[in-house]
Amino acid sequence: MHNKREPLLHISKRGAVKWYSAWLIRLAALVLAMLVCALVTTLTTGLNPLQIYATMWKGSFGSPRKIWVLSHDVAMLLCVSLAVTPAFRMKFWNIGAEGQTLAGCLAAASCMILLRNALPNWAIICCMVVASLLAGALWGLIPAFFKARWNTNETLFTLMMNYIATQLVAFFCVVWESPKGSGQIGIINQQSELGWLPVIGGQRYLLNILVVAFLCVAMYIYLNYSKHGYEISVVGESERTARYVGIKVDRIIIRTMVLSGAICGIAGLLLVGSTDHTLTTTLAGGNGFTAVMVSWLAKFNPIWMILTSFLITFLGRGASEISKAFSLNQSFADILTGIILFFIIGSEFFISYRVHLRGLAGKGAKQDV
Amino acid sequence: MDPNQKIYDMSVSQKQTVEIIKVLYRGADILILDEPTAVLTPQEADKLFNVLRNMRDDGKAIVIITHKMHEVESLSDRVAVLRQGRYIGDLRTAETDAQEMTNMMVGHAVELNIDRPDPVNAKPRIEVKDLTVRNEDGILKLDGVSFTAYSGEILGIAGISGCGQKELLESIAGLHPVERGSVSYIEDDGTREELIGKDPLKIADMGVVLSFVPEDRLGMGLVANMNLADNMMLRSFRHGRFVFTDRRTPYHVAENVVSELDVATPSIATPVRRLSGGNVQKVLVGREITQAPSVLLTAYAVRGLDINSSYTIYDLINRQKAAGVAVVYVGEDLDVLVELADRILVLCGGKVSGIVDGRRTDKRELGMMMTQIGGGRHA
Numbered sequence: 001m002h003n004k005r006e007p008l009l010h011i012s013k014r015g016a017v018k019w020y021s022a023w024l025i026r027l028a029a030l031v032l033a034m035l036v037c038a039l040v041t042t043l044t045t046g047l048n049p050l051q052i053y054a055t056m057w058k059g060s061f062g063s064p065r066k067i068w069v070l071s072h073d074v075a076m077l078l079c080v081s082l083a084v085t086p087a088f089r090m091k092f093w094n095i096g097a098e099g100q101t102l103a104g105c106l107a108a109a110s111c112m113i114l115l116r117n118a119l120p121n122w123a124i125i126c127c128m129v130v131a132s133l134l135a136g137a138l139w140g141l142i143p144a145f146f147k148a149r150w151n152t153n154e155t156l157f158t159l160m161m162n163y164i165a166t167q168l169v170a171f172f173c174v175v176w177e178s179p180k181g182s183g184q185i186g187i188i189n190q191q192s193e194l195g196w197l198p199v200i201g202g203q204r205y206l207l208n209i210l211v212v213a214f215l216c217v218a219m220y221i222y223l224n225y226s227k228h229g230y231e232i233s234v235v236g237e238s239e240r241t242a243r244y245v246g247i248k249v250d251r252i253i254i255r256t257m258v259l260s261g262a263i264c265g266i267a268g269l270l271l272v273g274s275t276d277h278t279l280t281t282t283l284a285g286g287n288g289f290t291a292v293m294v295s296w297l298a299k300f301n302p303i304w305m306i307l308t309s310f311l312i313t314f315l316g317r318g319a320s321e322i323s324k325a326f327s328l329n330q331s332f333a334d335i336l337t338g339i340i341l342f343f344i345i346g347s348e349f350f351i352s353y354r355v356h357l358r359g360l361a362g363k364g365a366k367q368d369v
Numbered sequence: 370m371d372p373n374q375k376i377y378d379m380s381v382s383q384k385q386t387v388e389i390i391k392v393l394y395r396g397a398d399i400l401i402l403d404e405p406t407a408v409l410t411p412q413e414a415d416k417l418f419n420v421l422r423n424m425r426d427d428g429k430a431i432v433i434i435t436h437k438m439h440e441v442e443s444l445s446d447r448v449a450v451l452r453q454g455r456y457i458g459d460l461r462t463a464e465t466d467a468q469e470m471t472n473m474m475v476g477h478a479v480e481l482n483i484d485r486p487d488p489v490n491a492k493p494r495i496e497v498k499d500l501t502v503r504n505e506d507g508i509l510k511l512d513g514v515s516f517t518a519y520s521g522e523i524l525g526i527a528g529i530s531g532c533g534q535k536e537l538l539e540s541i542a543g544l545h546p547v548e549r550g551s552v553s554y555i556e557d558d559g560t561r562e563e564l565i566g567k568d569p570l571k572i573a574d575m576g577v578v579l580s581f582v583p584e585d586r587l588g589m590g591l592v593a594n595m596n597l598a599d600n601m602m603l604r605s606f607r608h609g610r611f612v613f614t615d616r617r618t619p620y621h622v623a624e625n626v627v628s629e630l631d632v633a634t635p636s637i638a639t640p641v642r643r644l645s646g647g648n649v650q651k652v653l654v655g656r657e658i659t660q661a662p663s664v665l666l667t668a669y670a671v672r673g674l675d676i677n678s679s680y681t682i683y684d685l686i687n688r689q690k691a692a693g694v695a696v697v698y699v700g701e702d703l704d705v706l707v708e709l710a711d712r713i714l715v716l717c718g719g720k721v722s723g724i725v726d727g728r729r730t731d732k733r734e735l736g737m738m739m740t741q742i743g744g745g746r747h748a
Contacts, residue, residue, distance in 0.1 A: 244569065
């Protein structure tokens with residue numbers, strides 16, 4: 001046969017990939033991404049790319065305070081990512097973590113506001129914990145119930161639940177506004193600090209980081225070593241197999257989404273009770289959506305998620321730092337983040353597939369373009 | 370043929386005829402058929418073969434792919450043997466026999482006889498009465514099916530594919546909703562337990578060990594993306610301590626199955642989707658047998674398997690029979706059924722058209738019964 005009909009690029013699936021070659025490909029992608037970013041920076045702004053990278057680094061690690069803020073942001077993103085992961089392992093595409101978090105925020109804030117004249121501080125905090133867990137769980141339960149009963153599309157359903165949560169929060173922001181007419185809640189219980197979660201070791205972010213660290217380890221054990229975790233994996237892989245061995249699929253879907261929502265509720269509790277002490281519609285900060293990416297990039301492994309949520313947070317903070325330092329606008333920072341993410345996600349393609357170039361295809365030549 | 374008849378009104382063999390007419394009409398000179406007889410009765414297969422012989426005499430080239438030796442012998446002029454994607458050789462059919470072809474397929478000499486020891490101490494184990502089942506679309510799949518399966522016996526189920534075999538096994542295993550009828554499990558001392566209305570978990574909780582090798586191995590019996598040990602765990606994950614799973618026992622079970630059934634796998638940690646069909650089936654059958662069942666349901670246990678693996682499976686099933694298990698064997702190869710099964714129940718359109726003695730029947734009789742109700746005698 002002649003070469004005429006052979007395409008220039010030929011793609012084939014790889015078999016098992018050794019872990020180190022997978023990481024080599026990922027590392028190569030990161031280096032390539034940095035090079036492309038440097039090129040784009042020099043061409044469009046004339047700035048020295050090394051300076052840009054140094055500024056990004058400083059934006060995250062420049063001072064102890066910045067390191068604390070970075071760690072806290074990583075922890076909060078990780079918390080929501082941990083929440084969506086059990087659902088994702090079950091192939092239940094929960095993109096409603098934003099709403100589930102807001103439901104938790106709303107529940108915590110309402111306890112702080114409504115109970116402040118009725119209960120002592122410790123009782124308010126107990127109520128906040130219970131209420132935000134329940135609110136998040138409820139926000140997860142509703143789409144799960146409909147999915148289990150009538151097989152509704154969970155992606156649309158959870159997405160719509162986000163808007164309901166946002167609108168509810170907007171409504172209560174007006175109901176509880178302070179000062180009157182501002183349409184905002186402001187800092188809740190600023191004088192009395194009622195319902196404020198305790199500060200550990202003088203560091204206001206430490207509590208959140210510790211809670212999330214505990215959740216991370218617990219989630220890893222739950223997913224990999226518990227009966228529940230095994231059931232989730234089986235349901236995710238094949239519902240028919242699950243039924244065949246007597247697993248009640250409906251029950252697993254509902255149970256897992258309640259767990260998923262409840263952990264989002266914890267994220268809401270930590271945001272309102274521990275750091276922000278207020279309620280706004282943007283309190284969840286888009287983490288509910290970013291978490292989807294964090295969880296996927298880590299292949300649903302809670303331990304790897306520490307790394308991926310760090311990466312995403314680092315990029316975000318670095319990007320806003322350079323737009324400040326070089327008075328570039330925020331869009332430029334977004335371009336850089338976009339390029340880096342594109343390469344990192346793209347590298348997964350080269351881990352699963354091999355690309356053969358025409359003419360080079362002989363003798364297992366390896367071309368990762 | 371009636372040219373105005375709709376395709377959906379046709380029987381499978383009529384549909385196949387339409388396919389062949391279509392190909393001929395377009396003026397094909399080469400006809401390739403891949404396992405054309407899987408959905409046909411022996412009688413229909415004979416008809417098809419006559420058509421094919423006529424086409425051959427007309428000067429057409431015909432390639433037929435089949436795993437049934439007698440089809441090769443009765444139809445072909447020459448036969449090419451493949452083994453694991455390699456061309457082994459070709460022979461004139463007139464100058465060879467099933468034994469030689471099989472040896473070429475496997476690579477070494479094999480014994481082609483299936484053992485059939487007499488049932489020992491047979492007692493009623495599963496009694497099905499008036500079982501009536503509809504599928505999801507409300508179509509009647511089983512209509513008043515009644516029979517008894519005995520311990521220490523292999524009950525073969527014959528029928529054209531889609532005649533209710535799948536629904537029958539799934540109903541017994543508690544996986545299919547039942548409209549009417551009963552399935553009783555009878556213990557050695559004669560106590561009866563009703564299985565209808567119970568799910569697999571409840572049946573297991575009653576102490577009834579019911580093993581089921583479903584037709585869809587990777588979609589129902591196993592989880593394709595999980596490794597061997599995790600697949601073994603499907604049956605045992607509830608036995609772990611507290612909230613945790615016990616991972617050590619399934620690992621040992623997997624090791625045992627691999628060594629005893631000679632499963633070709635790179636390791637215990639390999640996902641089962643990467644194994645070949647025969648090895649997947651060995652993993653599944655191995656796991657089900659490890660449970661030490663009292664009832665073993667198998668659906669098309671050797672479909673897609675090479676001869677060697679098939680005989681391994683027959684041997685495993687016979688060993689279960691010897692151990693006093695009531696085996697229900699749904700098969701499509703009638704040659705195997707008449708050699709392996711003690712009794713054969715024939716299904717036709719969801720009804721029992723007869724139960725015959727496996728030692729005193731032949732393919733002709735089964736074929737007749739597969740297409741018409743009540744064509745046979747009762748054993």
